[in-house]
Amino acid sequence: MRTQTMPQTNSLSVPTSADFAEARQIMVDDQIRPVEVNDPRIVAAMRELPRELAVPEDQRRFAYADRSLPLGNGRFLLQPMVLARLTQMAHIEPGERVLIVGAGMGYLASLVAALEAQVTALESDPLLAAAGQLYTAHAAPAVAWRQGSLTEGAPGEAPFDLIFFEGAVPDIPAFCAAQLAPQGRVAGVLQPEDGTSSAFLAHHDKEDGWAIRRFFDAAAPVLPAFAPAPAFVF
Template sequence: MTDYTALRTTMVDTQIRPSDVTKYTVIEAMLSVPREAFVPSAKRDAAYVGEHVALEDGRVVLDPRVLAKILDELDIQNDELVLDVGTGFGYSAAVMARMAEAVIALESDESRAEDAQTTLSEQGVDNAIVHVGPLSDGAAEHGPYDCVLLQGAVEQLPDAILAQVKEGGRIAVLFVDGALGVVRIGYKIDGKMNWRFAFNASAPVLPGFEKSRAFQL
């Protein structure tokens, strides 16, 4: 039988700590949440490999290093409301629920959203709810949010998402241009986003966040 607890500890010790992730809340959450419960059952043995876990329709569960580094940069506090865009089966929401006051986990696939809510409930995560809808629309009825992050990359960031960041709040976005990707943290000050570089990373572009292509004959 696979010892997932040992694999989880090894993931933190060999992938996350060496990636300059230092905040105790992030490390504690990554040690505590059973990643294998939040991936398709056929892929459980790959849950702790240091790479994205592929889902259907080009989506992924982010590489644990990428997620941990984003969370280290965001520094979520226990009185904050978080929007998790593209939660998949809910792993990222479960991790952040250990840091935040509450998490709204947005998922566009209805069946996946149901599975995510079920797994979150089974894992005793009572401060995260799954909201079903297009990822690019966000979940305005529950916002605005202290923190927003996206479980995938972006070519173009919809205004609807930026509008849901609270004044003084922040958003983590993996911007891609071709093969290159950069995570930036945006801070909303006086209604405008101020961006700073965080680190390099790559991931598939989330549906609805592609750059509009010019029509060509």
């Protein structure tokens, strides 16, 4: 597998748009296609979306590396392979109403919008929300942004066919059941306190509660808003 760190000729070299474009194709060929991401819409979108503009400037050199990248304040853009597999797992259809929880700087929201979904991007951090709106203004102008608490969802825009968490959660947040459309679903990475971490898709029934399917092991940082409170040790 080829490295995804941007090529350098010396310590002062600056990657060019051509360098990023080449790295984007390598990312898809070496990271996305080998893990059986075969939805042509996802593959095409990830060949086009400028991931380097969805991270802070000091992280752009690593935008196409096989790892999650820090956005600040404990937030991350998930590694390309995980995002691609999660998106494929969610089976997003044109016209579906999708809420992205913890939308960061807008990369996943833009990817989902490329699948012709109606996307609402929810972000609590004002700096990330501002950066995300700038990103999607060019990459996916139809994305609607809402700034507010991640733990409350977006009740004004509900119901949603899909609630998609851009980061791990220890369990399914309480707001999800109330904001899902009939037959709606929740997707993301479930990381309970037992240390496991897996991609999940969940449906809710008023009588039976959540039916959760786990699809594959997936390492992802927990969204800080949902992190369990530290226990007191005596």
